[in-house]
Amino acid sequence: MLKGKTVAFIGAGSMAEAMIAGAIQAEKLPSNQIIVTNNSNNDRLQELANKYEVRTLQKELLPYKEIDLFILAMKPKGAREAFRSLKDKLNLNQVVISVLAGITTTFMEDHLQEGQQVIRVMPNTSSMVQQSATALTSGQHTKPENIEAVKELLQCLGKVFVIEEEQMDLFTGIAGSGPAYFYYLMEHMESVGLQYGMPKELIREIVSQTVYGAAKMVMEKGTSPTILKENVTSPNGTTASGLKALADYNGGEAISQAIKHAASRSKQISAELGGAKLNS
Numbered sequence: 001m002l003k004g005k006t007v008a009f010i011g012a013g014s015m016a017e018a019m020i021a022g023a024i025q026a027e028k029l030p031s032n033q034i035i036v037t038n039n040s041n042n043d044r045l046q047e048l049a050n051k052y053e054v055r056t057l058q059k060e061l062l063p064y065k066e067i068d069l070f071i072l073a074m075k076p077k078g079a080r081e082a083f084r085s086l087k088d089k090l091n092l093n094q095v096v097i098s099v100l101a102g103i104t105t106t107f108m109e110d111h112l113q114e115g116q117q118v119i120r121v122m123p124n125t126s127s128m129v130q131q132s133a134t135a136l137t138s139g140q141h142t143k144p145e146n147i148e149a150v151k152e153l154l155q156c157l158g159k160v161f162v163i164e165e166e167q168m169d170l171f172t173g174i175a176g177s178g179p180a181y182f183y184y185l186m187e188h189m190e191s192v193g194l195q196y197g198m199p200k201e202l203i204r205e206i207v208s209q210t211v212y213g214a215a216k217m218v219m220e221k222g223t224s225p226t227i228l229k230e231n232v233t234s235p236n237g238t239t240a241s242g243l244k245a246l247a248d249y250n251g252g253e254a255i256s257q258a259i260k261h262a263a264s265r266s267k268q269i270s271a272e273l274g275g276a277k278l279n280s
């Protein structure tokens with residue numbers, strides 16, 4: 001489905017790079033089928049061209065007719081201008097994909113030609129190592145074969161979940177932003193190690209192996225986090241003491257609030273752009 005398709009990234013930041021790196025590593029999309037552009041930073045385009053051998057071009061020079069899939073990867077505040085400049089240059093066989101937090105398929109359809117095929121996607125930066133949890137939801141005119149092609153592209157970046165659009169803000173709070181919560185946790189784990197004199201490289205390896213092992217247990221053993229947590233916890237042992245401190249300091253509530261705030265910010269971005277009602 002992806003074979004022979006040309007993909008253009010409009011926006012060349014960290015998310016675009018993570019997706020480009022993942023797709024090339026998976027060998028599904030050769031670098032000569034990838035075009036990248038941004039607003040004005042030529043040095044950044046040169047950096048991506050050197051690193052991934054992709055074609056980089058200034059926006060005005062994009063060969064619009066050659067491109068099958070446009071992936072919008074700028075900040076949401078640039079969305080209106082980006083859609084405005086794309087609108088009259090596309091035909092209805094071309095597909096517009098957005099990774100922008102809070103940009104709904106309705107917003108996309110309303111700001112492109114009537115009948116344009118659109119797909120909203122929420123990856124995360126673990127795309128860089130092909131371990132993203134990515135959500136996909138499509139617009140009303142999008143052909144099944146194009147959804148399959150985009151799924152194939154996203155599968156190069158990790159696991160893909162086709163979800164209802166209503167769940168996108170929540171998915172963004174859990175998985176789009178999620179890696180940052182784990183990095184925050186890891187930062188704190190590292191800093192305790194450092195505080196007690198462990199060498200930085202050693203503590204980093206210990207912490208990342210611990211987090212990786214815990215995720216792998218959930219994925220491979222089919223056991224719930226609750227049971228796995230109980231398995232670690234000996235009566236009156238070290239873990240019980242650690243978990244009590246987490247509860248005393250409201251660790252669980254802090255995590256729930258992080259997800260709820262991120263999801264609500266996604267909704268708010270939609271509302272600010274006039275693309276969705278802010279109902280919670």
Ligand SMILES: NC(=O)C1=CN([C@@H]2O[C@H](COP(=O)(O)OP(=O)(O)OC[C@H]3O[C@@H](n4cnc5c(N)ncnc54)[C@H](O)[C@@H]3O)[C@@H](O)[C@H]2O)C=CC1
Pocket residue numbers: 010011012013014015016037038039040041044059073074075076078081082099100101122123124125176177
């Ligand atoms: N960073 C992340 O973990 C994730 C980001 N996203 C979404 O990806 C989008 C980009 O995020 P980052 O890569 O972190 O941002 P970034 O700030 O690193 O990159 C944004 C890029 O867009 C370019 N740009 C801005 N306006 C443009 C326009 N009108 N036309 C062409 N290029 C334009 C900038 O020059 C820059 O290259 C955001 O909308 C964000 O919601 C989605 C999932 C995860």
Ligand SMILES: O=C(O)[C@@H]1CCC=N1
Pocket residue numbers: 101172176177
């Ligand atoms: O922080 C953000 O808005 C983007 C969307 C999900 C992850 N990063």
